Amino acid sequence: MTPTTRRRARLAAAALVAVSIALTGCSAASASSDADGGSLTYLDAEIPTSAQVQEAGTWQTRALQQNVTDRLLYRNAETGELEPWIADSWTVSPDGLTYTFVIRDGVTYSDGTDVDATSVAKNLNWQSAGDEAKGTTPNAQFPSGLVATPDDASSTVTVVLAAPYAPFLNVLTGWGSGLVADATIDASKEEQSKFVNLIGSGPFVVASETYGKEIVLDRRDGYAWAPPSSPNQGEAHLASVTVIPVQEDSVRLGTLKSGEADVIRYVQPSEEQGLVDAGYDIVSKTGVGLSNQWFLRSQAPFLDDVDVRKALLHAIDRDQIIETQYTDSWTPATSVLSPGTFGYVDESAKFAYDPDAANSLLDGAGWTERDADGYRTKGGERLTVKTYIDVYDNTAKSLFQQIQNQFKDVGIELSLNELDYSTYWATAFADPEVGALRVGWPHPDPSKGLSEYYGKDGSDLLGLAGSDTTLQSLLDAQNAATDDDTRAAILGQIQDHLIDQAYVVPILNDSQVFVTQQRVRGFSLTDGALPEFYNTSIED
Amino acid sequence: MSTQHPNASAADTRRRQYREYVVRRVAQALLVIALVYTLVFFTLFVLPGDPIENKLTSPLNPLPPAAGEALRAYYHFDLSPIEQFTLTVGRLLHGDLGYSLVSGRAVSDLVAQGFSDTIVLAGVAFVLTILLSLATALTAVYAPVRTIRSIAASAPIASISAPSFLIGFVLLAIFSFQLGWVSSVRDQGFVSYLLPALTLALAVNGPLTQVLIQGLRNAADEPFVTVLRAKGTSEVRIALGHVLKNGAIPSITMLALVVGELLAGAVVVEAVFTRTGLGFITFESVRDQDTPVILAVVILISSIYVGINLVTDLVYPILDPRIVRPGHARSRRSRLARPDVTTAVASGTAAPGGTPTKASVDA
Numbered sequence: 001m002t003p004t005t006r007r008r009a010r011l012a013a014a015a016l017v018a019v020s021i022a023l024t025g026c027s028a029a030s031a032s033s034d035a036d037g038g039s040l041t042y043l044d045a046e047i048p049t050s051a052q053v054q055e056a057g058t059w060q061t062r063a064l065q066q067n068v069t070d071r072l073l074y075r076n077a078e079t080g081e082l083e084p085w086i087a088d089s090w091t092v093s094p095d096g097l098t099y100t101f102v103i104r105d106g107v108t109y110s111d112g113t114d115v116d117a118t119s120v121a122k123n124l125n126w127q128s129a130g131d132e133a134k135g136t137t138p139n140a141q142f143p144s145g146l147v148a149t150p151d152d153a154s155s156t157v158t159v160v161l162a163a164p165y166a167p168f169l170n171v172l173t174g175w176g177s178g179l180v181a182d183a184t185i186d187a188s189k190e191e192q193s194k195f196v197n198l199i200g201s202g203p204f205v206v207a208s209e210t211y212g213k214e215i216v217l218d219r220r221d222g223y224a225w226a227p228p229s230s231p232n233q234g235e236a237h238l239a240s241v242t243v244i245p246v247q248e249d250s251v252r253l254g255t256l257k258s259g260e261a262d263v264i265r266y267v268q269p270s271e272e273q274g275l276v277d278a279g280y281d282i283v284s285k286t287g288v289g290l291s292n293q294w295f296l297r298s299q300a301p302f303l304d305d306v307d308v309r310k311a312l313l314h315a316i317d318r319d320q321i322i323e324t325q326y327t328d329s330w331t332p333a334t335s336v337l338s339p340g341t342f343g344y345v346d347e348s349a350k351f352a353y354d355p356d357a358a359n360s361l362l363d364g365a366g367w368t369e370r371d372a373d374g375y376r377t378k379g380g381e382r383l384t385v386k387t388y389i390d391v392y393d394n395t396a397k398s399l400f401q402q403i404q405n406q407f408k409d410v411g412i413e414l415s416l417n418e419l420d421y422s423t424y425w426a427t428a429f430a431d432p433e434v435g436a437l438r439v440g441w442p443h444p445d446p447s448k449g450l451s452e453y454y455g456k457d458g459s460d461l462l463g464l465a466g467s468d469t470t471l472q473s474l475l476d477a478q479n480a481a482t483d484d485d486t487r488a489a490i491l492g493q494i495q496d497h498l499i500d501q502a503y504v505v506p507i508l509n510d511s512q513v514f515v516t517q518q519r520v521r522g523f524s525l526t527d528g529a530l531p532e533f534y535n536t537s538i539e540d
Numbered sequence: 541m542s543t544q545h546p547n548a549s550a551a552d553t554r555r556r557q558y559r560e561y562v563v564r565r566v567a568q569a570l571l572v573i574a575l576v577y578t579l580v581f582f583t584l585f586v587l588p589g590d591p592i593e594n595k596l597t598s599p600l601n602p603l604p605p606a607a608g609e610a611l612r613a614y615y616h617f618d619l620s621p622i623e624q625f626t627l628t629v630g631r632l633l634h635g636d637l638g639y640s641l642v643s644g645r646a647v648s649d650l651v652a653q654g655f656s657d658t659i660v661l662a663g664v665a666f667v668l669t670i671l672l673s674l675a676t677a678l679t680a681v682y683a684p685v686r687t688i689r690s691i692a693a694s695a696p697i698a699s700i701s702a703p704s705f706l707i708g709f710v711l712l713a714i715f716s717f718q719l720g721w722v723s724s725v726r727d728q729g730f731v732s733y734l735l736p737a738l739t740l741a742l743a744v745n746g747p748l749t750q751v752l753i754q755g756l757r758n759a760a761d762e763p764f765v766t767v768l769r770a771k772g773t774s775e776v777r778i779a780l781g782h783v784l785k786n787g788a789i790p791s792i793t794m795l796a797l798v799v800g801e802l803l804a805g806a807v808v809v810e811a812v813f814t815r816t817g818l819g820f821i822t823f824e825s826v827r828d829q830d831t832p833v834i835l836a837v838v839i840l841i842s843s844i845y846v847g848i849n850l851v852t853d854l855v856y857p858i859l860d861p862r863i864v865r866p867g868h869a870r871s872r873r874s875r876l877a878r879p880d881v882t883t884a885v886a887s888g889t890a891a892p893g894g895t896p897t898k899a900s901v902d903a
Contacts, residue, residue, distance in 0.1 A: 043725065047824070049643040055595075130607060135614030137595075137607045189614075193644025211645060211653060212816040212824070213727065244725045246814050250709060255724045258717040422829040425597050426589030459597070 037237030037537030040520065043252045045266040045394075047212050047245040050193040053180060054130060054139045059512075059530075062175035063265075064243065066530040067217060069178025069200030072101060072120065073169060074227035075444070077285075077527040080340060082169060085227045086115060086179060086201070096164030096482035103155045107225045109181035110205040117150035121157045123179050124148035134189045141171045141448055164480040166487050167445035170342060174444030175528055178202070201225070203236040203534045217241040217533070230535065237522070237537035249394075256280070256515060262538065263516045263523060263531070269395065272327045272513070281516045284329035286509040287442030287529035288341040290449045291333040294387070294505040295461045300435035302383055307365040309502030312385070312436075313351040314358040315410045318508060321402055325395065329513045333506030336495050337446045340527070343491025344446075347499045351506065358410045367411065376411035384413040388428040390438040391421045399507070429461075436505065437461075442528045447487075450494055451475045454503070462503050471497055558857055565853050569846045576842045581628070581835060585621045590829045591641040592617055615641065628835070638832040640825070647836045650821055655840065658817035661740070661809075662802040664733050668741035669748060669798055673791070674784075676745070677752035681760060682779050693753060700746035704805055708739040708812035725814050736813040743809075744801040752791040759787030796848045803841060 046060040056062055072087040084090075087101040107115040128146035130138040138144060145162030161168070171177060181199035184192060191197050195206045195215055203226070204217035219236045226233050244261075246252040249268055255261045257278075267275065272282055296312065298304050318332030331339075334348040367376040367383050376383040385407070390396040404414040419427050428437055439461065443449040452458035455475045456466035466472045474497060478490040498504045512529040522535040584590075592615055596608040603611065612618045616627060631638060637647035680692035715735060716724040722731050759765070760783050768778050806819035818837065825833035 041725075052644055055644075057595075130610075132610045132614075135611060137603050137611055140603055190639050190644050190646065210727075210816065211643065211650065212820060213814075244814070246725055248812060248814070251712065251724055251812065251814060254713060254717045258720060258724065260723060260725065421827050422594075423587065423589045425594045429597060 037239065037539075039240045039242065040238050040262045040533065040536065040538060041242045041244065041260065042531070042533075043244050043246045043255060043261045043264040045245070045247060045249075045252065045264075047247070048195065048215065048243075051195040051198045052136070052189060052192045053176065053178065053184070053198075054127065054137050056176050060245065062528070063530045064195060064206075064215065064217075065178045065198070065200075066175050066202075066526060066528075067204045067241070067533050068195075068198055068202045068206055069180060070107070070115075070202050070225065071174070071177050071179065072172045074229070075170065075173040075288075075527045076227075076229050077525065079229075080342065080527070082173065083227045083229055086120070086225070090169070092169075092482060094482070096166065096480065097161050099159040099161070099168065101157045101159070103157060104225060105155065107201050109183075109199050109201045110220055111181050111183055111199050113181050113183070115179060115201050117152045117155050117157045119182065120179060121148040121150035122182065122185060124157070124159060126185050127177065136189055136192075139176055140452075141167075141174060141176055141444065143168060164482060166479050166481055167447045170445030171448065173527075175526075175530060177444075204241060207240070212245065215243040217243065226534065231522070232535045236534050238533055241533050253515075256517070259517070261517075262520050263514055265512065265514050265531070266394065267513060267515055269326045269330070269513075272329065272515075275515055279518055281518065281520070282329060282513060283516055283523055283525060284511045284513040285525040285529040286331065286338045286340070286511050288444065288527045289338060289442035289446060290336060290341075290440040290453070291338045292393075292438065292507045292510045293333065293336060293440040294436040294438055294507060295453065296436050296503055296505060297434060297461070297463050298503075299463050300386070300433060302381075303385070303435050305365050306502055307361045308367070308383070311358040311361040311365075311410065312407070312412070313499070313502050313505055314354040314361070315407055315412065316351075316403055316505065316507065317353040317406055319353065320406075321399065322508065325398055325402065326508070329511045331509045331511075333508050336450070336498050336504050336506055337491070338509045341446045343488045343495075345492040345495050347495055347506070350499050355410050362410065362412075370411060373413075374408065374411065375413045382413055383411065384415050385435040386415045386417065386431070386433045387436045387438075388417045388419055388424065388431075388434065391419065391424045393438070393510075396438065403507075429459075438507070440510065442510075444528065446491060447475075447478050450491075451479070454498070468501070471501075471503075561857060562854060565850055569850045572846050573839060573842050577835065577839050578625075580838045581625055581831075582621065584829065584831050584834065587829065590617075590831060628832075632839075637836045640830050640833050642824075642828045642830045642833075647832045650833060651818075651836045651840060653816065654818035654821035654837075657815060658803070658806050658810075658819065660730075661733055661737055661806060661815065661817055662799065664737035665740035665744070665802050666795075666798065668737055669745045669802075670795075672741050672745045673749040673752050676749045677756055678779065678784070680749075680753045681756045681783075682775075696746040696749040696753075699742050699749075702742070704739050704743035704808050705812060707742050708736065708809055711735045711739055712812065732813075732815075736809045736815060739809050739812070740802055740805050743805050744798055748791055748794050748798055751794050752788060755787035755790045756783055757787075759783045762786065793852075796852055799848055800845060803844065 044060045044063065046058065048060045048064055049058065050056075051061065051064070053065070056065055070086050072085060073090070074083040074085040075081070076083055084104075086104055086107060088104045090099060090101045092099050101120065103115070103117050103120055109115060109119075113119070124142075124146060125148050126136075127139040128142045128144060128148075130136045143161050143163070143165035146159060148157055148159045150157050178200055184197055184199045187197055195209045198206055203220050203223045205220050207216045207218040209215040218240050219238060221235065223235045224233065246255065246264075249266070252261070252264045253267060253271060256264045276282060296303050296309050298309070302308055322330055322332055332348070334346045335344060336347070337344040339346075362376055362383070365378075367378045369377040371377050371382060387400065389400050393399070400414070400416055404416060407414045417428075428434060439453055441449070453461045454464075454471065456464065456472055462468075464471065471494070474490055474494045478487050478494065481487040481490055499506075512525065514523070514525070514531065516523050519538050519540055521537050521539050524532050524535060526532055592611060595611070596603055609618070616624055619627065628638070637651070639646055640650060643650070676692050676695050680689055680695075683689045683692060712724055712735065715721050722728060722735060726732075765778060765783060768782060769775075773782075803818065806817055807823050808819070809815070810817045810819040811823070818840075821833065822837050824830070825837060
């Protein structure tokens with residue numbers, strides 16, 4: 001094309017756009033308030049990899065599943081209450097072994113098949129057992145040995161567990177528990193990995209995807225089964241959501257500022273204030289689950305002494321960390337669980353920043369000598385704690401360095417080591433010298449995370465192998481406690497014990513930070529801090 | 541070949557020598573690819589961690605041991621390295637590249653997606669590189685003002701030292717964020733290739749331009765230029781028609797290296813411009829130790845390198861048959877045509893004294 005014809009083509013295109021805007025403008029005015037809420041461009045910081053339901057471990061994958069699938073139950077992000085969703089109602093037997101769900105009528109998957117009792121039962125069995133022949137693993141959050149039996153006549157699904165599993169209802173609200181059509185379950189593992197093959201009953205449908213580049217979600221026509229607390233009960237306002245992974249922070253931000261994007265996930269904390277001043281909205285939330293925490297391994301050098309571990313708890317000035325490196329979107333951790341999580345108890349008084357207390361604990365433990373660099377020594381050995389910088393957190397490096405400085409103030413050396421992304425788990429967690437590592441992620445129910453991290457049958461990160469019988473029996477007891485009050489009390493005791501024994505050093509409450517254009521309305525985050533586009537619209 | 545007739549003509553001998561040469565070079569090329577593949581395969585086994593291992597042990601979303609075993613069996617990680625190697629090579633010979641361990645997608649799809657994007661990007665960048673080098677070199681040698689000549693002559697150094705990440709971001713900030721001419725994140729077809737291609741061209745043109753400048757300067761001093769000038773040929777004709785034709789020969793050898801540079805530079809450029817080409821696929825698969833994808837990328841890239849070298853090797857004897865016949869006289873032209881590329885890159889000048897052997901081009 002010559003420049004002239006190109007200009008003409010552009011003019012023609014512009015005219016066409018103008019006309020079509022005028023036309024849609026007219027139709028929007030005459031239609032209901034549910035009319036075209038526009039198309040939203042969302043830039044995520046990471047690439048969604050596999051859509052395979054049970055493998056959905058990464059945050060960016062959950063964010064998509066959240067908007068494409070529905071779940072049996074909904075957990076209200078504000079009140080923390082469980083609400084009906086695809087299950088109209090549910091009952092749990094007193095022994096905690098039998099769950100009965102009544103399935104809502106008239107719900108369909110986007111391929112037209114029914115979300116009936118048969119389909120729900122199939123989903124639950126599949127989630128619990130996986131499919132060995134296809135290399136499909138079980139959902140790690142689900143109880144194993146679950147048997148779900150449908151009764152389509154009465155629209156009920158009866159679930160019988162092999163052992164009581166109190167987290168079950170919360171797990172059913174989670175991002176990994178999205179219900180999918182037979183077409184998805186029956187597909188090969190490789191087909192299931194594609195987002196276009198993720199057939200849910202949610203308010204959006206995956207219209208197209210280019211791996212690593214772009215995923216387009218279209219509004220599901222006729223959607224009418226939102227959770228009762230949702231302000232929108234009909235179809236989504238947005239006609240489409242274009243999800244583009246942009247890993248470069250500066251490019252993501254530049255694209256937002258140029259007006260081409262409506263919502264982005266994650267900005268450097270140092271950028272937040274400038275964006276607020278420029279009129280952008282910051283939407284942030286700490287997801288339910290475990291706080292950002294360091295576990296301390298008592299077999300590691302010097303950490304077998306509970307007083308040394310306690311000194312570490314008191315040596316961290318969390319307020320200073322938030323003040324110097326983060327923003328109002330972030331908060332210091334106040335427990336092993338994050339606020340708003342079922343069973344959360346504020347433990348912050350037990351690990352307040354107190355260098356004097358840390359110093360006297362260390363003096364009492366015999367670390368009285370100091371070497372030329374100012375670190376404490378005992379019997380000629382320097383008090384050194386080894387860690388690896390977390391590879392999953394963009395802010396980890398400066399965070400770890402600041403803690404290193406704070407430790408130095410009381411004479412503890414924090415030895416920082418780095419690994420690349422691919423070797424992190426295999427190397428850092430196997431290193432017997434390691435005293436502390438960062439863990440703590442969102443979980444729909446905290447007990448699963450706690451048992452998984454700190455129980456002898458899970459990852460046993462503390463390396464206790466069940467030798468702390470108090471901890472182990474508490475972890476075991478809460479699974480069987482089906483009564484909410486009893487369970488909350490046990491969770492409280494677990495948090496007490498983990499802090500009293502200084503097994504865990506809570507650092508901060510991890511937040512998901514989004515920046516939106518002012519024209520974006522109704523953008524909200526779920527209890528797991530995932531974006532919900534259902535109530536979102538664009539208003540110019 | 542031992543049955544060769546004693547009366548075979550010289551042309552037959554040359555053809556036979558060339559055939560032997562071709563067979564030898566092709567065999568060498570295939571051997572290099574096979575060795576690289578084997579080396580990478582077993583290196584990946586020595587390194588700690590893989591996506592399956594991470595999935596099994598990750599406190600993020602760990603799996604019960606029984607499920608872990610099933611998963612290992614599904615991906616054949618329960619076999620010994622040798623058995624896995626045999627299996628993988630067997631599949632490879634059937635054209636089956638397997639599936640990504642991370643995204644679950646067919647490796648052939650991923651590599652095809654990446655390659656089809658990068659080949660266009662590299663192609664556009666290649667053309668821009670040549671244009672950029674020609675413009676800079678002609679300016680450096682022929683600009684009427686001395687200052688302009690020296691600025692142009694130092695431009696290659698500047699482009700070698702400027703990080704392409706920075707160049708890319710500056711281009712993006714100007715043309716996308718400020719002027720809004722192209723999208724920073726959406727694929728708008730050919731237009732979307734221009735900025736990343738320009739970034740790549742700016743990053744790789746340095747050495748090529750240096751060789752070209754040197755080549756033009758050398759050619760401009762050749763006696764034939766004096767003859768042409770004496771015959772009254774115009775300076776523009778001399779420059780573009782004769783000096784350029786002769787002086788560009790050394791830099792043509794460098795084009796093969798430029799292709800390699802373009803592929804290597806694509807990783808950074810694709811990250812800045814949010815492109816999902818081969819650089820992106822490579823980066824992701826190495827980050828996650830996604831073995832099947834890494835192997836496919838390795839075999840593709842080594843085939844490209846080896847292929848380009850092979851073509852160069854096979855074309856040279858056609859241009860200059862003496863290469864397959866050892867012990868021939870060397871002319872100044874043939875030395876010029878086959879400069880020592882390594883020295884040229886390292887010192888920034890074409891070294892016309894380079895030995896006209898294969899090794900200099902392979903290096």
